[in-house]
Amino acid sequence: MTRKHFLILMILMVVACALPFLVSNYRTFQLTLVLVYAIALLGLNILTGYNGQISLGHGAFYAIGAYTAAILMDKLGAPYWATLPAAGAVCLVAGFLFGLPALRLEGLYLALATFALGVSMPQLLKYHRLEAWTGGVQGIVIAKPEPPAVLIDAGLPINADQWLYFFALAVAILMFALGWNLVRGRVGRALIAIRDQHIAAEAMGINNALYKSLAFGVSAMYTGIAGALGAITVQYVAPDSFNIFLSIVFLVGIVVGGLASISGALYGALFIQFIPNIADEISKAAPWAIFGVFMIGFAYLMPTGVAGAIRLLLTRRRSP
C-alpha cells in the first residue's frame, strides 16, 4: 500500500464516519445496508471472482446467517453482537459442507446446483417442523439494538440508527481487511491459480479440493455474517425475503462492482442499494429490468465492472 492509497483510505474513513451525522436516519439505515451488502458481495466475490466457482445461491447462506442471528436473539436472548461470530461459524460449516459435493461440479453444473439451493431455500425455511424456531411464514421480529450506555453517559448525541451504522462499519472494515489479506497472500494466489488453470495449479502442489471447499466455506461465512448484520438492521426475517432474487441481486452486485476486486464489492453494494430506489419511481418492475439490462450490458461491454473501469482510467492517466 503506497502513501497515496493510505491517504485516500483515510479520507474515505473520515467521510464514512461523518456521513450518519449529515444525513437523515432513513439514509443512515440505507447506508448500513450498503455496508451489509458490501460484506456479502465480498464473500461472493471470493468464491466467484477469485476462485471462479459460480454461485447462484448465495442468498441461501445470507438467509442462514440471518436466521441464526434472529433465532439466537429471539429464542436464546443472545446479545446482537454475539450473533455475528455464531452466524459466521454456522455458515462456514454450511458452506464447507455444500462445497464438498460442489467440488465435483464445474462451471454450469455448479451454477445449476446452487441455483436449486437458492430456489428451494424459502420452502425449507417455511418447513412446519422447524416452525418453533423459524416462526414459519411469519418469520421473526427482533429488537433494535440500543447504543451502549457508556456512549450515552459520555454525552455523545448518537441514536440507534447511527450506532448500528458504526457497528456495521466496524464489522465491514474488519471483514474487508481480512479479505484483502486473504486474497493477496498465499491463499489468494492459490485461489486465482485454481480459477485460471486448475490442472497447472494441481501440478504445482496446490490442493484443489481443499482450497475450493475452503473458498466455499469462507465465502459462505462472509455472506452469513452479512446476513446476521442485515437481519439486525432490518429487525425482521421472513422466508420470502430470501428467495432466488436475493441471490441474483448479489450476482448483479459483483458483476457491476467488478469481479475479483475488493473495492468492487463496495461499488456493487451502492449499486444494488440505491438503483432500486431511483428506479422504483418509474415502476415496481423497473428495478429488475434495469438490473437485467445492466447485467447483460456489463457482461458485454465491461466484464471487469466499475472497479476495473476505474483501474483502467487511473492507469491511462498515469501513462498517457
Add this chain to the structure above:
Amino acid sequence: MDAFLHQVLAGLATGGIYASLALALVMIYQATHLVNFAQGEMAMFTTYIAWSLINAGMPYWPAFLLTVGIAFIFGILIERIVIRPVENAPVLVVVVVFIGLLVILNSVAGWIYTYTIKSFPSPFPAEPLFGIRYMSAHQLGAIGVTLAVLAALYVFFRFTPVGLAMRAAAQNPVSSRLVGIRVGWMLALGWGLAAAVGAVAGIMIAPIVYLDPNMMSGILLYAFAAALLGGIDSPGGAVLGGFAVGVLENVLGAFVIGNELKLSVALVLIIGVLLVKPSGFFGKLHVTRV
C-alpha cells in the same frame, strides 16, 4: 391404493410438462453446451402472450398455434441478438447473460401484466374424459399434447433434412460447415424450437399453477432435475426423466415429506445426480484429456 394411483397419474401429467421443458433445455444444451437459465421465463412470457390473445377474443386453439409461432420467432431473435455475442465467452459471462435475460423477462412481464395472479383457461372439458376417474380432463389432455409435441419433434429430427442438418450441426459443427450447413442458423433454429416447446409447456401448466410472472421458477427446477436425471445430452432421457420427476415429486409430496418440501426433492435430485452419476441415466460420459 386408489390415492396412490391418483398421485402417480397426476405426477405423469405434470411430468409431461417437465419433460417438455427439459427437452427444450436439452435441445439448447446439445447445440451450444449451455444450460438456459431463462428457459422458464421465456415459457412464462409466451404464456402471457397466449393469455392476451385469448382475452382479446381469439379461440383457444388458433391462439395456441399463434403463440407457439411467436415463441419460435422470439427464440430465434434471442439467440441472434443476445446469445450469439457471448457464444464463446467464459461460462461465468454466459451465466450472467442468462440470468440477466431471466430477470428482464420476469420484470417486463410484471410491468405489462402486473404481478396479480391470473387464471388461465383449459381447452379440455371440466368432466373427466372417457370416464377415467383418476385424472381430470386437463391432466389427460396435457399428457396428450406433450406426447404429440414429442412425437412431432422426433419425426422432425429423424426424418426431415433440416432436422438432420440440425443434428449434424450440434454434433460436429466444423464438418457440418464443410458440407454446407449454416451452423449459426441451425443453432438459432434450435433456440426457436426450444422456445416453442417451452411455450407449449407454459400453456399446459398455466391452468394448474395459475399465471404469474414467477410461476416458472419451481417448474424450471424440476425440468433441470429431469434433464440431469435423463442425461443432459439425451433428448429421450430428458423425456423419461421428466415423467420420473413428475411422479416422484407427486408421490413423495403426498406420502412422504409433505407438499411443503416439494422443491427440495428437485434440489436433492439435482445434487444427487450430479454427484453419483453426472452423465445421468442415458447421457454420454465425457472424458477430459489433460
